[in-house]
Amino acid sequence: MAGATARGGEGSRSFNMILFYVFLIGFVLVSIAPLIWIFKMSIVTRADLFASPAATLTAAPIAGSYETIFGDASFRRALLNSTIIAGVTTVICLFFGSLAAYSIARLRFSFKSSVMTLILAISFFPGVAIIAPLFLQFSAFGIIDTYVSVIIANTVFALPLTVWLLVAFFKELPKDLEEAAKIDGATTIQAFQKVIVPLAAPGVFTCAILTFIHAWNEFLFANTFLFTPATQPVTVVIPNFATTYTTDYGAQAAAAVVVTVPLVILVLIFQRRIVSGLTAGAVKG
Amino acid sequence: MATATQPQKKKRGGIIGEFKNPERRTAYLMVLPTLLIILTIAFFPILYAVVLSMTSSTVTGIGSFAGVSNYVAMFQNPAFIEGLYNTVVFTVISVFFEFIIGLAIALAINRAFRGRGLVRAAVLVPWAFPTVISAVMWRLMFQDQVGVINYVANALGVISQPILSDRTLLLISAIGVDVWKTTPFMALLLLAGLQTIPGEVYEAAKVDGASVVQRFFSITMPLLKPALLVALLFRTLESYRVFDLFWAMSNRELESLSTFVYTGVRISQLQFAQGNAASVFIFLTAFLLALVFIKGFGMQTSTED
Incomplete structure (x- = not known):
């Protein structure tokens, strides 16, 4: 990592360091400022909110906005819906994804690059191009406006991500262990279950987090296939709060904070893993 | 896919040989579900969208053949x-x-x-x-x-x-x-x-x-x-x-x-066929963009080490 930067004399070096940290601080502030501002909006009194946008707090912070949105049954329902949709999508993707990834990373077969290209092509595939045909088919099967419709659509777009990440993780695992298992008489499937899966647990876990975030953040399919509050996730419900809570900007801000804070915490705890997961594909090209 | 194999010497007689080998058979079985999901839920619908865009389709299904009139109407919209x-x-x-x-x-x-x-x-x-x-x-x-x-x-x-x-x-x-x-x-x-x-x-x-x-x-x-x-x-x-x-x-x-596209599917019944034409348009132009990057700029798509 060294060597990429120019090194001047002592004086210009410390000046460069100051400039560097000023740049960094600016960058970090710009990244997190909106979240902090919205958090502030969610805890101030109505008078403070409207007084003057840049006003500092004149009254003690209040939790009124949070009481409003958690008192709203449709918001609580939306949180539950999001959790179910993202959770089930993650489980399905991990199951099929790990099978496919193991096969690609470890086993020998002829059409491997065609298979990988096909899977990869999905990441370039515009989801919006298929919402009309899927809408017709889901209606025909009677699964429109159910979790199933969105889970199916989410799975096909999250699966390539899962496969891609897991291939990278599986390739890093030492090969000798499974070979030892096979010599001891284990089948390919047993070697996968007993040796690879436990060893790959950290990688699989990272993958689960990324898939979950992907499904939790999904909007287009949910907005197209789900019409009723009984099935809509938070991403669909919250933008509509602009009409439900017309001028209750505090409640809108509180809702935004509630759905992003868990993600932010997740990201802060697992940032190292997430970064290595996200960049695993890009580096290899 | 069979036609894609190289005319050079093949190991163990092509497709049949592939499936006789137990390791390879397991390998195919393991990738099969993922491939099926991708083919049925992404690639089949795009073909369906092409069909829908060429007929006077509505949100209830395919209509009579309309040629490229939906595309013409779309570009005039x-x-x-x-x-x-x-x-x-x-x-x-x-x-x-x-x-x-x-x-x-x-x-x-x-x-x-x-x-x-x-x-x-x-x-x-x-x-x-x-x-x-x-x-x-x-x-x-x-x-x-x-x-x-x-x-x-x-x-x-x-x-x-x-x-x-x-x-x-x-x-x-x-x-x-x-x-x-x-x-x-x-x-x-x-x-x-x-x-x-x-x-x-x-x-x-x-x-x-x-x-x-x-x-x-x-x-x-x-x-x-x-x-x-x-x-x-x-x-x-x-x-x-x-x-x-x-x-x-x-x-x-x-x-x-x-x-x-969304308007055609969920909001305006009259625009459904045009929405499908737009779907196909988005798909083709996105595909062209990817092609430009891969062929034109020489982007590597190989995933092998």
Whole structure:
């Protein structure tokens, strides 16, 4: 990592360091400022909110906005819906994804690059191009406006991500262990279950987090296939709060904070893993 | 797929041999579910969309054959033209700024320094937000009653009307929000690419007397090219299908190609066939874009080590 930067004399070096940290601080502030501002909006009194946008707090912070949105049954329902949709999508993707990834990373077969290209092509595939045909088919099967419709659509777009990440993780695992298992008489499937899966647990876990975030953040399919509050996730419900809570900007801000804070915490705890997961594909090209 | 095999000598007699080998059979069985899911849920529907776009279809199903009349009607529809214009402007400008700023950040943080973890965490915060929620957040800040940005812009005399009531300002704001949200991600991808360039290459160039600028253009850029192309293609295609951001930022006022398709499916019955034509249009143009990157710029798609 060294060597990429120019090194001047002592004086210009410390000046460069100051400039560097000023740049960094600016960058970090710009990244997190909106979240902090919205958090502030969610805890101030109505008078403070409207007084003057840049006003500092004149009254003690209040939790009124949070009481409003958690008192709203449709918001609580939306949180539950999001959790179910993202959770089930993650489980399905991990199951099929790990099978496919193991096969690609470890086993020998002829059409491997065609298979990988096909899977990869999905990441370039515009989801919006298929919402009309899927809408017709889901209606025909009677699964429109159910979790199933969105889970199916989410799975096909999250699966390539899962496969891609897991291939990278599986390739890093030492090969000798499974070979030892096979010599001891284990089948390919047993070697996968007993040796690879436990060893790959950290990688699989990272993958689960990324898939979950992907499904939790999904909007287009949910907005197209789900019409009723009984099935809509938070991403669909919250933008509509602009009409439900017309001028209750505090409640809108509180809702935004509630759905992003868990993600932010997740990201802060697992940032190292997430970064290595996200960049695993890009580096290899 | 059988025709794709090379005419050179094959190991163990082609397809049949492939399936006789137990390891290979297991391998195929393991990838099969994923392939089936992808083929039935992504590739079959796109063919169906082509059929729907060529008939006078409605939200209840296929209609009588209509040739290319839906495409003609689509190109004459001002909503589609507006969507196309907004999408192209949005994609070109936002990806350009994300790339320039992202590269600057990646170059700056490509070294060991105190607080590296903090920076990495801060980078991930905007990325982790759902796009619609970040749009809602920014909308609150652009808002004319309580929005801090609207207030400041107004105080400075930059704007003459509320930001959210003007479509051009909305488009500019949407580009700003997108740059805020995805530049860090771009920086991460480029940083990962930079870290694969060995430091010795720079040392050697320095010994040979290459200047900073020379080193950047003759070492960094060529060696970064694979990571750079992947990042650019991903971001271009993602911006090209923009939907969430426009939807939540503008309260459905800003039209994009994707919102045009959505209108056909969920809002306007009359526009269903045109919506399918737009779906096919998006698919083909996205495919062409990917092709330009892969063939034109020589992007590597190989996933083998």
